[in-house]
Amino acid sequence: MPSIDALADRLSTYLGDEQVNLVRRAYFYAEQAHDGQRRRSGEAYVTHPLAVASILADMHMDHQSLMAAMLHDVIEDTGIAKEALHAQFGESVAELVDGVSKLTQMNFETKAEAQAENFQKMAMAMARDIRVILVKLADRLHNMRTLEVLSGEKRRRIAKETLEIYAPIANRLGMHSMRVEFEDLGFKAMHPMRSERIRAAVRRARGNRKEIVTRIEESLLHCLEREGLSGEVMGREKHLYSIYQKMRGKRRAFNEIMDVYAFRIVVDKVDTCYRVLGAVHNLYKPLPGRFKDYIAIPKANGYQSLHTTLFGMHGVPIEIQIRTREMEEMANNGIAAHWLYKSNEDETPKGNHARARQWVKGVLEMQQRAGNSLEFIESVKIDLFPDEVYVFTPKGRIMELPKGSTAVDFAYAVHTDVGNTCIACRINRRLAPLSQALESGSTVEIVSAPGARPNPAWLNFVVTGKARTHIRHALKQQRRSESINLGERLLNKVLASFESHLDKLQPERQQAVLTEYRLETFEDLLEDIGLGNRMAYVVARRLLASEGEELPNAESPLAIRGTEGLVLSYAKCCTPIPGDPIVGHLSAGKGMVVHMDTCRNISEVRHNPEKCIQLSWAKDVTGExxxxxxxxxxxxxxxxxxxxxxxxxxxxxxxxxxxxxxxxxxxxxxxxxxxxxxxxxxxxxxxxxxxxxxxxxxxxxx
The missing domain is CATH 3.30.70.260 (ACT domain)
Structure with missing residues (x-):
């Protein structure tokens, strides 16, 4: 049984004496407030808040979180007012305790009701302080650890809520260790016999696998030593609930799941991760298509690691995760591993500490959004990763899209046919333009019609590559008239700036331009403009050139194809070189400025066909x-x-x-x-x- 003295000793390893004494004071206040109260187990009630604080201490949480853990049941169970806590311990601690108390009051009958209301209240609490959730998770974890004293029905209800709500929350926050414990404890309470049978089978399999595991572990260690690399190699076991889910959901036998041997290699530096990857790929043959680099592209909850699957000795499949110690801490404790709350403003945060500050600030700046069925993902994940938006289908499915995505991007993300036939959209049950940028937490419904086809103008505002690719593909299959009409409008707009019009063009000049471009009809040229293959400004210049005026030949060697007749310069911001994907930006007084396709300076006009065009380098480009x-x-x-x-x-x-x-x-x-x-x-x-x-x-x- 933990004691306040033992906890204080642990806290003194990372907190100052003054902060440890504040935690002690909160404990003695809670002890007095809960005097005479007992838990179902017969223990003094204060043992529960002490255990909750101990769980948070394992995560190295700050002293205010630990004080809130000590006091989290005081408002609800003892009648002490929030104002009294404010006077004793300050505003932050009082707000934390109040937030946790409001979450504790929630009880629900169905999963749907729980998701709609529980996540919404959690969002409102977290809008003030994300630590509310961390204290609540620790509270629930200790309750799950002591669940056996409750009746069977109540035990199953709490376990069900834990599996459906709290385990997914821990997962969203990247808190792997807590999620695994939630799932295994919930599984044991919901299905005690199934849990015990799988546990016994794992014990038996562990004995049979011991020799192979040892041999693989030794071979990996020898491999690292041979390459002059240092790292810790450890075997990984799939947890009980994970095994159960795979057996049930994927219809796989227990032996199939246990036949895969899993190891984790933990090293000190990121570059060592990749060197270790090369070493193990030399040791055992990698399985094609099973390598994933979550270091370069982390998962949305911050998880980072290299994953690979190898053919081990005698063809035994080996799953390997390679990560740094910092990534290991992040994988196990998620947001708690990043903790840096209200640190000294004079200090300059570095590395993960800077990311942690941004993470927490993002949540603190959160405002309450729509009032309908706010999933937890809306209240946390969105603001932690601001370059993505998360929206819902009418059936509640979560769709992840790049920031700035529109309803058309959403439609193509659902299915190509939905995108190709969409004609309108409803955002949060209200009709909205297809070009409207989506906000996180919105519910998007696409209105489609069987005979509808993509509009070329969509290319001006879609963000995702999938949408752009499918629109262009559909446009090629579509009636030419739509593209021709768009090309005609774009060309006439440019001609008007030269005080001309398509009707005023000389037929001989039109034919000369068609010959240069190797096109059969003028409609082919308009279609090319409408599809974005040619820039209206360049075509207009050639159409208006007088007979005596010399313009560079359309087929003559140029550094950039498609820029004939234009003053050409290269952007200094991104310095494109041959081989880079490039776009041209028509700039007043500068002519055509060539940028890299990914240059941020042209992101706002990137998909405006009047100002930007996709370019390509000539094959025989020379120069430095x-x-x-x-x-x-x-x-x-x-x-x-x-x-x-x-x-x-x-x-x-x-x-x-x-x-x-x-x-x-x-x-x-x-x-x-x-x-x-x-x-x-x-x-x-x-x-x-x-x-x-x-x-x-x-x-x-x-």
Whole structure:
């Protein structure tokens, strides 16, 4: 049984004496408030808040969270007012206790009612302070650990609510260890016989597997030693509820699930993760299509790791996760591992601490959104990852889309046919334009018609690649008249700026342009403009050129195809080079400015066919193009000479160089290098990587 003294000793390892004493004071206040109260087990009631605080201490939570844990039942069970707590412990602690108390009062009969109301109240509580949820999760976890003293019916009701609500919440917050314990305890309470049978089968299988597990573990350790890598190798066991779900949902036999051997390798640095990956792939043959890089692209709840599946000895499948210790902590404790709440404003947060501050600030700035069935994902996940939006189908399915997505993007995410035939949409039951950007938490309903087809104008506002690809594909199959009409409008708009019109064009000039473009009819040209294959401004310039005026031939060699007759310049913000995906932006006074396709400076006009057009490099493009590189390396004598020698050895040329010492050990060098194309740039970077002490090389671009 934990004691306040034992807890205080643990807290003193990461909290100051003053903060530990505040937690002690909250404990003694709770002890007095709950005096005479007993739990169902017969223990003094204060043992429960003490245990809840102990769970939070395992996560290294702050002293205010621990104080709230001590006091979380005081308002509800003892009649002490929130104002009294405010006077004793301050506003933050009182608000936390009040928030947890309101969550504790919720009881529901059905899963649907629970999801609609429970998540909504949690969202409102978390709008003030995300720590409310963490205290509530710890409270529920201790209650689940002591569930056996309750009657069978009440035990099953609490277990069901835990599996349906609290375990998914822990999962959303990336708190893997807590989710696993919730699920296994809930499974045991809901289905005690099934749980025990699987537990016994796992024990038996563990004995049979012990020799193979040891051999695989030893081979992995030897592999790391051979490569000069240090890391901790540990076997992973699937937890009981996970096994049960797979047996039930995927109709798989117990032996099928247990035949896969799972290991985790924990290392110190991110780059070591990738070196370990290469080492284990040399040791055992990887299974094609089973590698996932969640380090480069983390899961939405912050989880990071490398996943791979190998053919082990005798064909035994081996699942391996490779991660750093920080990622291991994040995988197990989620948001609690990131904790940095209201830290000293004078301190500059670094690395994960900065991300943690942004994470928590995002939740603190949350405002109550729509009042209908707010799922927890709306109240937490959305604001933690602001580059994505999460919306619901009318049936409650959650759809994840890039920020700025429209109803058309949503329709194509549901199904291609839904996108191709959509004609209108309802957002939160109200009709809205298809071009309206979606907000997180909205319910989107698509209105479709069997004979409807995509509109070329959708290309001006859709965000997702899937929508854009399918729209373009459908447009090619669609009646030409729609594209021709759009092309005609775009061309006439440009011609009007030259005080002309399609009706005023000379037939001979039209034919000359068609010959240059190798098109049969003028409608083909209008269709090309409507589909975005040609820029209306360029076509208009050629159509209006007088007989004596010379314009560059449409088929003559150019660095950029499709820019004939335009003043051409390259954007300095992203410095595109041959081989980069590029777009052209028509800029007043500058002509056509070539940007990289991903350049943030043109994101607002990227899909406006009047201002931007997709470009491609000519096959025979020649010349030199400047590109900026940022090289981080250990400080050493003769640094500039080493870099210049490497660039020169790769047939490159340094146009500009500047150096900054980050500290006495690391130097950051900015190089402007002239290269022919991306292939040439890759050679230069590869050569630079061979220099001793080089830690990182990045291309600087917008």
């Amino acid at each position: 193009f400047n590109v900026e590189l940022r090289v981080e390396l250990e400080h050493q004598r003769g640094l500039i000479a080493l870099l210049a020698g490497s660039v020169n050895a790769a047939d490159g040329n340094i146009e500009k160089i500047s150096m900054d010492e980050r500290d006495g050990r690391v130097s950051v060098v900015q190089l402007v290098v002239s290269v022919h194309d991306r292939v040439h740039l890759a050679r230069v970077i590869k050569k630079l990587r061979t220099l001793p002490g080089v830690m990182r090389i990045t291309r600087v671009k917008a």
